[in-house]
Amino acid sequence: MKIAELVKAVEGNVICCHENLQREVEYAFASDLMSDVLTVQVDKLVLLTGLANMQAVRTAEMSDIPAVVFVRNKTVSEDMIKLAQDNGIVLIESPYTLFRVSGVLFSMGLKPVY
């Protein structure tokens, strides 16, 4: 699925890196625990999280995660945007809960990692 389709499905607001909205994602992982995210080996993964801090973006950078959805209108800071821009990571804010975002994307065919 293209990141752009995912954005539409979760009523997302794209904060940065619009140029990468056509990239493909195949898997999703929902977690606020970054050490858990860092154990995931698959590529083409979108991270769904309620953790809106620098470490969420850093974790995406280290794990080659192309997009992060911040649920329940968490605010993304300037530092986070800058780091995401340096690495071309798409940051998306969604008004939905983590449960709803997960449900919507699962029903659209995004795969779980385990």
Next chain:
Amino acid sequence: MHFEYRVQGGDFVRAGQASSQVKKILKQLNVASQIIKRIVVALYEGEVNIVAHAFQGKIYVDIETDKVRVVLDDVGPGIPDIEMAMRPGFSTASPIVREMGFGAGMGLPNIKENTDKMKISSVVGVGTRLEFVVNLKE
């Protein structure tokens, strides 16, 4: 090639900057992306450990033709029981560290998982040294 980075304990905004720079260097050297990921995930976990538990630390990275060697040396409380610290789920992290998305006791096991060789030595009240090696060729 040899690189050194300083890490400040408690500084969660900068945590990951060293790992980020190492990632850029490895990319420039055209190392395969799956291998870069293993190195930087292990390095980032180690860097976060220094920020989370120590007062300060240094990271030494040596990139050789067939492997990358990393040493993370910190000045801090040390680890009284390394075997316990290696156990998945065991953690002494503070609530602040947990708020940052870490401190679930998965860091050291994940470093082991991503590296070809790993060694920890520690002196209580002095500091901890973590060394690991990742082979660049399969």
